[in-house]
Amino acid sequence: MKTLNNHVILFDNECPICYAYTKAFVKIGMLSQSGREAYQEMPSNICPLVNHQKAADEIALVNTETGEVTYGIKSLFKIIAYAIPFFKPLFLFGPFVYVMQQLYAFISYNRKVIIPVAIKENSLQPTFKLRYRITFLLFTWSITAYILIDYAHLLTDFVTMGSNYREYLICGGQLFFQGIIISFYRKEKLWDYLGSMMTISFAGSLLLLPIIVLDKYFNFQPLFFLIYFLMIAGLMFLEHIRRSKLLKLGWLMSVTWALYRLIVLGLILILS
Structure with missing residues:
Protein backbone atom coordinates (compact mmCIF):
# COMPACT_ATOMS: atom_id res chain seq x y z
CA MET A 1 0.00 0.00 0.00
CA LYS A 2 1.46 3.35 -1.08
CA THR A 3 1.51 6.37 1.22
CA LEU A 4 0.29 9.71 -0.14
CA ASN A 5 3.08 11.99 1.11
CA ASN A 6 3.11 15.80 1.05
CA HIS A 7 -0.63 15.91 1.62
CA VAL A 8 -2.62 16.95 4.69
CA ILE A 9 -6.27 16.04 5.26
CA LEU A 10 -8.24 18.53 7.36
CA PHE A 11 -10.87 16.83 9.51
CA ASP A 12 -13.51 18.12 11.94
CA ASN A 13 -12.31 17.37 15.49
CA GLU A 14 -15.90 17.77 16.74
CA CYS A 15 -16.99 14.87 14.51
CA PRO A 16 -16.25 11.35 15.86
CA ILE A 17 -16.78 9.83 12.38
CA CYS A 18 -14.26 12.21 10.77
CA TYR A 19 -11.78 11.68 13.58
CA ALA A 20 -11.97 7.89 13.27
CA TYR A 21 -11.59 7.43 9.53
CA THR A 22 -8.82 10.01 9.09
CA LYS A 23 -6.92 8.39 11.95
CA ALA A 24 -7.38 5.04 10.18
CA PHE A 25 -5.85 6.51 7.00
CA VAL A 26 -2.71 7.37 8.95
CA LYS A 27 -2.62 4.14 10.93
CA ILE A 28 -2.77 1.86 7.88
CA GLY A 29 -0.27 3.96 5.96
CA MET A 30 -2.45 5.71 3.38
CA LEU A 31 -1.28 9.07 4.77
CA SER A 32 1.96 9.98 6.50
CA GLN A 33 2.12 10.57 10.25
CA SER A 34 1.95 14.32 9.60
CA GLY A 35 -0.81 13.98 7.02
CA ARG A 36 -3.77 14.72 9.27
CA GLU A 37 -4.83 17.91 11.06
CA ALA A 38 -8.07 19.30 12.47
CA TYR A 39 -9.38 22.21 10.42
CA GLN A 40 -10.02 24.02 13.72
CA GLU A 41 -6.24 23.93 14.25
CA MET A 42 -5.20 24.47 10.65
CA PRO A 43 -1.40 24.96 10.20
CA SER A 44 -0.42 28.48 9.16
CA ASN A 45 1.26 27.31 5.93
CA ILE A 46 -1.98 25.67 4.78
CA CYS A 47 -4.43 28.29 6.02
CA PRO A 48 -4.27 30.68 3.00
CA LEU A 49 -4.86 27.82 0.53
CA VAL A 50 -8.12 26.55 1.98
CA ASN A 51 -11.70 27.79 1.81
CA HIS A 52 -12.42 27.51 5.54
CA GLN A 53 -16.20 27.18 5.28
CA LYS A 54 -15.95 24.59 2.52
CA ALA A 55 -13.44 22.63 4.62
CA ALA A 56 -16.00 22.63 7.46
CA ASP A 57 -18.68 21.37 5.04
CA GLU A 58 -16.66 18.72 3.23
CA ILE A 59 -13.28 17.35 4.26
CA ALA A 60 -10.32 19.06 2.54
CA LEU A 61 -7.11 17.45 1.26
CA VAL A 62 -4.22 19.83 0.67
CA ASN A 63 -1.17 19.14 -1.50
CA THR A 64 1.50 21.00 0.46
CA GLU A 65 3.86 21.10 -2.55
CA THR A 66 1.51 22.50 -5.21
CA GLY A 67 -1.18 24.14 -3.06
CA GLU A 68 -3.93 22.13 -4.80
CA VAL A 69 -6.98 21.49 -2.58
CA THR A 70 -9.71 18.91 -3.11
CA TYR A 71 -12.90 18.63 -1.06
CA GLY A 72 -15.39 15.99 -0.01
CA ILE A 73 -15.54 12.58 -1.64
CA LYS A 74 -12.82 13.55 -4.14
CA SER A 75 -10.39 13.90 -1.24
CA LEU A 76 -11.16 10.36 -0.09
CA PHE A 77 -10.99 8.99 -3.64
CA LYS A 78 -7.57 10.59 -4.12
CA ILE A 79 -6.16 8.95 -0.98
CA ILE A 80 -7.65 5.51 -1.70
CA ALA A 81 -6.75 5.52 -5.42
CA TYR A 82 -3.13 6.39 -4.67
CA ALA A 83 -2.84 3.67 -2.01
CA ILE A 84 -4.77 1.07 -4.05
CA PRO A 85 -4.57 1.92 -7.79
CA PHE A 86 -7.01 -0.89 -8.60
CA PHE A 87 -9.88 1.44 -7.59
CA LYS A 88 -8.79 4.37 -9.76
CA PRO A 89 -10.95 3.47 -12.84
CA LEU A 90 -14.01 3.17 -10.59
CA PHE A 91 -13.32 6.60 -9.07
CA LEU A 92 -13.23 8.08 -12.59
CA PHE A 93 -16.58 6.54 -13.56
CA GLY A 94 -19.03 9.46 -13.68
CA PRO A 95 -22.26 7.80 -12.41
CA PHE A 96 -20.43 6.18 -9.48
CA VAL A 97 -18.77 9.49 -8.57
CA TYR A 98 -22.13 11.29 -8.66
CA VAL A 99 -23.85 8.74 -6.41
CA MET A 100 -20.99 8.78 -3.92
CA GLN A 101 -20.93 12.60 -3.90
CA GLN A 102 -24.59 12.64 -2.95
CA LEU A 103 -24.11 9.95 -0.30
CA TYR A 104 -21.10 11.78 1.14
CA ALA A 105 -23.00 15.09 1.25
CA PHE A 106 -26.00 13.38 2.84
CA ILE A 107 -23.81 12.12 5.71
CA SER A 108 -21.55 15.16 5.98
CA TYR A 109 -24.31 17.76 6.21
CA ASN A 110 -26.18 15.63 8.76
CA ARG A 111 -23.18 14.48 10.78
CA LYS A 112 -23.91 16.83 13.69
CA VAL A 113 -27.30 15.18 14.27
CA ILE A 114 -26.13 11.63 13.57
CA ILE A 115 -23.45 11.72 16.30
CA PRO A 116 -23.83 14.97 18.26
CA VAL A 117 -21.16 16.32 20.56
CA ALA A 118 -20.88 19.50 22.61
CA ILE A 119 -20.08 22.38 20.25
CA LYS A 120 -17.12 24.51 21.25
CA GLU A 121 -17.75 28.23 21.44
CA ASN A 122 -17.07 30.16 18.19
CA SER A 123 -16.12 26.99 16.30
CA LEU A 124 -16.83 26.93 12.56
CA GLN A 125 -19.82 24.68 11.81
CA PRO A 126 -20.98 23.01 8.57
CA THR A 127 -23.41 24.97 6.42
Whole structure:
Protein backbone atom coordinates (compact mmCIF):
# COMPACT_ATOMS: atom_id res chain seq x y z
CA MET A 1 0.00 0.00 0.00
CA LYS A 2 1.46 3.35 -1.08
CA THR A 3 1.51 6.37 1.22
CA LEU A 4 0.29 9.71 -0.14
CA ASN A 5 3.08 11.99 1.11
CA ASN A 6 3.11 15.80 1.05
CA HIS A 7 -0.63 15.91 1.62
CA VAL A 8 -2.62 16.95 4.69
CA ILE A 9 -6.27 16.04 5.26
CA LEU A 10 -8.24 18.53 7.36
CA PHE A 11 -10.87 16.83 9.51
CA ASP A 12 -13.51 18.12 11.94
CA ASN A 13 -12.31 17.37 15.49
CA GLU A 14 -15.90 17.77 16.74
CA CYS A 15 -16.99 14.87 14.51
CA PRO A 16 -16.25 11.35 15.86
CA ILE A 17 -16.78 9.83 12.38
CA CYS A 18 -14.26 12.21 10.77
CA TYR A 19 -11.78 11.68 13.58
CA ALA A 20 -11.97 7.89 13.27
CA TYR A 21 -11.59 7.43 9.53
CA THR A 22 -8.82 10.01 9.09
CA LYS A 23 -6.92 8.39 11.95
CA ALA A 24 -7.38 5.04 10.18
CA PHE A 25 -5.85 6.51 7.00
CA VAL A 26 -2.71 7.37 8.95
CA LYS A 27 -2.62 4.14 10.93
CA ILE A 28 -2.77 1.86 7.88
CA GLY A 29 -0.27 3.96 5.96
CA MET A 30 -2.45 5.71 3.38
CA LEU A 31 -1.28 9.07 4.77
CA SER A 32 1.96 9.98 6.50
CA GLN A 33 2.12 10.57 10.25
CA SER A 34 1.95 14.32 9.60
CA GLY A 35 -0.81 13.98 7.02
CA ARG A 36 -3.77 14.72 9.27
CA GLU A 37 -4.83 17.91 11.06
CA ALA A 38 -8.07 19.30 12.47
CA TYR A 39 -9.38 22.21 10.42
CA GLN A 40 -10.02 24.02 13.72
CA GLU A 41 -6.24 23.93 14.25
CA MET A 42 -5.20 24.47 10.65
CA PRO A 43 -1.40 24.96 10.20
CA SER A 44 -0.42 28.48 9.16
CA ASN A 45 1.26 27.31 5.93
CA ILE A 46 -1.98 25.67 4.78
CA CYS A 47 -4.43 28.29 6.02
CA PRO A 48 -4.27 30.68 3.00
CA LEU A 49 -4.86 27.82 0.53
CA VAL A 50 -8.12 26.55 1.98
CA ASN A 51 -11.70 27.79 1.81
CA HIS A 52 -12.42 27.51 5.54
CA GLN A 53 -16.20 27.18 5.28
CA LYS A 54 -15.95 24.59 2.52
CA ALA A 55 -13.44 22.63 4.62
CA ALA A 56 -16.00 22.63 7.46
CA ASP A 57 -18.68 21.37 5.04
CA GLU A 58 -16.66 18.72 3.23
CA ILE A 59 -13.28 17.35 4.26
CA ALA A 60 -10.32 19.06 2.54
CA LEU A 61 -7.11 17.45 1.26
CA VAL A 62 -4.22 19.83 0.67
CA ASN A 63 -1.17 19.14 -1.50
CA THR A 64 1.50 21.00 0.46
CA GLU A 65 3.86 21.10 -2.55
CA THR A 66 1.51 22.50 -5.21
CA GLY A 67 -1.18 24.14 -3.06
CA GLU A 68 -3.93 22.13 -4.80
CA VAL A 69 -6.98 21.49 -2.58
CA THR A 70 -9.71 18.91 -3.11
CA TYR A 71 -12.90 18.63 -1.06
CA GLY A 72 -15.39 15.99 -0.01
CA ILE A 73 -15.54 12.58 -1.64
CA LYS A 74 -12.82 13.55 -4.14
CA SER A 75 -10.39 13.90 -1.24
CA LEU A 76 -11.16 10.36 -0.09
CA PHE A 77 -10.99 8.99 -3.64
CA LYS A 78 -7.57 10.59 -4.12
CA ILE A 79 -6.16 8.95 -0.98
CA ILE A 80 -7.65 5.51 -1.70
CA ALA A 81 -6.75 5.52 -5.42
CA TYR A 82 -3.13 6.39 -4.67
CA ALA A 83 -2.84 3.67 -2.01
CA ILE A 84 -4.77 1.07 -4.05
CA PRO A 85 -4.57 1.92 -7.79
CA PHE A 86 -7.01 -0.89 -8.60
CA PHE A 87 -9.88 1.44 -7.59
CA LYS A 88 -8.79 4.37 -9.76
CA PRO A 89 -10.95 3.47 -12.84
CA LEU A 90 -14.01 3.17 -10.59
CA PHE A 91 -13.32 6.60 -9.07
CA LEU A 92 -13.23 8.08 -12.59
CA PHE A 93 -16.58 6.54 -13.56
CA GLY A 94 -19.03 9.46 -13.68
CA PRO A 95 -22.26 7.80 -12.41
CA PHE A 96 -20.43 6.18 -9.48
CA VAL A 97 -18.77 9.49 -8.57
CA TYR A 98 -22.13 11.29 -8.66
CA VAL A 99 -23.85 8.74 -6.41
CA MET A 100 -20.99 8.78 -3.92
CA GLN A 101 -20.93 12.60 -3.90
CA GLN A 102 -24.59 12.64 -2.95
CA LEU A 103 -24.11 9.95 -0.30
CA TYR A 104 -21.10 11.78 1.14
CA ALA A 105 -23.00 15.09 1.25
CA PHE A 106 -26.00 13.38 2.84
CA ILE A 107 -23.81 12.12 5.71
CA SER A 108 -21.55 15.16 5.98
CA TYR A 109 -24.31 17.76 6.21
CA ASN A 110 -26.18 15.63 8.76
CA ARG A 111 -23.18 14.48 10.78
CA LYS A 112 -23.91 16.83 13.69
CA VAL A 113 -27.30 15.18 14.27
CA ILE A 114 -26.13 11.63 13.57
CA ILE A 115 -23.45 11.72 16.30
CA PRO A 116 -23.83 14.97 18.26
CA VAL A 117 -21.16 16.32 20.56
CA ALA A 118 -20.88 19.50 22.61
CA ILE A 119 -20.08 22.38 20.25
CA LYS A 120 -17.12 24.51 21.25
CA GLU A 121 -17.75 28.23 21.44
CA ASN A 122 -17.07 30.16 18.19
CA SER A 123 -16.12 26.99 16.30
CA LEU A 124 -16.83 26.93 12.56
CA GLN A 125 -19.82 24.68 11.81
CA PRO A 126 -20.98 23.01 8.57
CA THR A 127 -23.41 24.97 6.42
CA PHE A 128 -27.01 23.97 7.06
CA LYS A 129 -28.64 22.64 3.88
CA LEU A 130 -32.37 22.06 4.21
CA ARG A 131 -32.65 19.54 1.37
CA TYR A 132 -30.20 17.17 3.04
CA ARG A 133 -31.94 17.49 6.42
CA ILE A 134 -35.36 16.82 4.91
CA THR A 135 -33.94 13.85 2.99
CA PHE A 136 -32.49 12.56 6.26
CA LEU A 137 -35.82 12.93 8.06
CA LEU A 138 -37.70 11.11 5.28
CA PHE A 139 -35.09 8.33 5.13
CA THR A 140 -35.05 7.67 8.88
CA TRP A 141 -38.86 7.96 9.12
CA SER A 142 -39.47 5.41 6.35
CA ILE A 143 -36.89 2.85 7.57
CA THR A 144 -37.95 3.18 11.21
CA ALA A 145 -41.63 2.68 10.39
CA TYR A 146 -40.87 -0.28 8.12
CA ILE A 147 -38.94 -2.08 10.86
CA LEU A 148 -41.61 -1.29 13.46
CA ILE A 149 -44.25 -2.90 11.25
CA ASP A 150 -42.22 -6.12 11.33
CA TYR A 151 -41.74 -5.92 15.10
CA ALA A 152 -45.45 -5.21 15.65
CA HIS A 153 -46.14 -8.78 14.50
CA LEU A 154 -44.26 -9.96 17.59
CA LEU A 155 -46.45 -7.91 19.96
CA THR A 156 -49.88 -9.10 18.85
CA ASP A 157 -50.42 -10.85 22.21
CA PHE A 158 -50.51 -7.39 23.81
CA VAL A 159 -51.76 -4.95 21.13
CA THR A 160 -53.64 -5.43 17.88
CA MET A 161 -51.63 -5.38 14.69
CA GLY A 162 -53.48 -2.52 12.99
CA SER A 163 -52.95 -1.47 9.39
CA ASN A 164 -49.58 -1.47 7.63
CA TYR A 165 -49.72 2.33 7.62
CA ARG A 166 -50.11 2.72 11.39
CA GLU A 167 -46.39 2.87 12.18
CA TYR A 168 -45.79 5.38 9.38
CA LEU A 169 -48.52 7.58 10.85
CA ILE A 170 -47.15 7.24 14.38
CA CYS A 171 -43.56 8.12 13.36
CA GLY A 172 -44.70 10.94 11.11
CA GLY A 173 -47.07 12.17 13.80
CA GLN A 174 -44.25 12.50 16.29
CA LEU A 175 -42.25 14.59 13.81
CA PHE A 176 -45.26 16.86 13.38
CA PHE A 177 -46.10 16.96 17.12
CA GLN A 178 -42.57 17.72 18.31
CA GLY A 179 -41.99 20.08 15.39
CA ILE A 180 -44.94 22.25 16.46
CA ILE A 181 -43.80 22.35 20.09
CA ILE A 182 -40.20 23.28 19.35
CA SER A 183 -41.34 25.87 16.81
CA PHE A 184 -42.99 27.75 19.70
CA TYR A 185 -40.30 26.89 22.25
CA ARG A 186 -36.97 27.27 20.41
CA LYS A 187 -37.62 27.77 16.71
CA GLU A 188 -33.92 28.24 15.87
CA LYS A 189 -33.28 24.64 17.03
CA LEU A 190 -36.08 23.11 14.91
CA TRP A 191 -34.06 21.25 12.28
CA ASP A 192 -31.24 20.23 14.61
CA TYR A 193 -33.74 18.82 17.08
CA LEU A 194 -35.84 16.95 14.51
CA GLY A 195 -32.71 15.46 12.96
CA SER A 196 -31.43 14.35 16.34
CA MET A 197 -34.83 12.96 17.35
CA MET A 198 -35.13 10.88 14.18
CA THR A 199 -31.60 9.55 14.65
CA ILE A 200 -32.76 8.20 18.01
CA SER A 201 -35.82 6.57 16.42
CA PHE A 202 -33.71 5.11 13.63
CA ALA A 203 -31.12 3.72 16.05
CA GLY A 204 -33.86 2.24 18.22
CA SER A 205 -35.43 0.48 15.24
CA LEU A 206 -32.05 -0.97 14.23
CA LEU A 207 -31.73 -2.46 17.73
CA LEU A 208 -35.00 -4.29 17.11
CA LEU A 209 -33.67 -5.97 13.96
CA PRO A 210 -31.64 -8.73 15.68
CA ILE A 211 -34.74 -9.93 17.53
CA ILE A 212 -36.80 -9.91 14.32
CA VAL A 213 -34.13 -12.06 12.66
CA LEU A 214 -33.61 -14.39 15.65
CA ASP A 215 -37.35 -14.98 15.95
CA LYS A 216 -37.16 -16.99 12.72
CA TYR A 217 -34.81 -19.49 14.40
CA PHE A 218 -35.75 -19.46 18.10
CA ASN A 219 -39.04 -19.85 19.92
CA PHE A 220 -39.14 -16.79 22.21
CA GLN A 221 -41.98 -16.22 24.65
CA PRO A 222 -44.28 -13.27 23.75
CA LEU A 223 -43.39 -11.49 27.01
CA PHE A 224 -39.73 -11.38 25.91
CA PHE A 225 -40.63 -9.24 22.87
CA LEU A 226 -42.53 -6.78 25.04
CA ILE A 227 -39.76 -6.50 27.64
CA TYR A 228 -37.12 -6.03 24.95
CA PHE A 229 -39.22 -3.34 23.23
CA LEU A 230 -39.69 -1.47 26.52
CA MET A 231 -35.97 -1.71 27.24
CA ILE A 232 -35.14 -0.15 23.86
CA ALA A 233 -37.74 2.58 24.45
CA GLY A 234 -36.08 3.32 27.80
CA LEU A 235 -32.65 3.61 26.19
CA MET A 236 -34.12 5.91 23.54
CA PHE A 237 -35.60 8.14 26.24
CA LEU A 238 -32.23 8.40 28.00
CA GLU A 239 -30.53 9.25 24.70
CA HIS A 240 -33.21 11.87 24.03
CA ILE A 241 -32.43 13.49 27.37
CA ARG A 242 -28.69 13.47 26.59
CA ARG A 243 -29.15 15.02 23.15
CA SER A 244 -31.57 17.62 24.49
CA LYS A 245 -28.91 18.70 26.97
CA LEU A 246 -26.36 19.03 24.15
CA LEU A 247 -28.85 21.22 22.27
CA LYS A 248 -29.54 23.16 25.49
CA LEU A 249 -33.27 22.44 25.30
CA GLY A 250 -33.90 21.48 28.91
CA TRP A 251 -36.57 18.92 29.80
CA LEU A 252 -39.57 20.13 27.84
CA MET A 253 -38.87 18.27 24.59
CA SER A 254 -38.11 15.03 26.47
CA VAL A 255 -41.36 15.30 28.43
CA THR A 256 -43.41 15.91 25.27
CA TRP A 257 -41.52 13.11 23.46
CA ALA A 258 -42.62 10.65 26.17
CA LEU A 259 -46.10 12.19 26.40
CA TYR A 260 -46.73 11.67 22.69
CA ARG A 261 -45.80 7.99 22.96
CA LEU A 262 -48.06 7.49 25.98
CA ILE A 263 -50.97 9.16 24.16
CA VAL A 264 -50.44 6.92 21.12
CA LEU A 265 -50.20 3.81 23.31
CA GLY A 266 -53.42 4.77 25.07
CA LEU A 267 -55.25 5.27 21.78
CA ILE A 268 -54.02 1.91 20.46
CA LEU A 269 -55.21 0.11 23.62
CA ILE A 270 -58.60 1.87 23.55
CA LEU A 271 -59.13 1.05 19.90
CA SER A 272 -57.90 -2.56 20.24
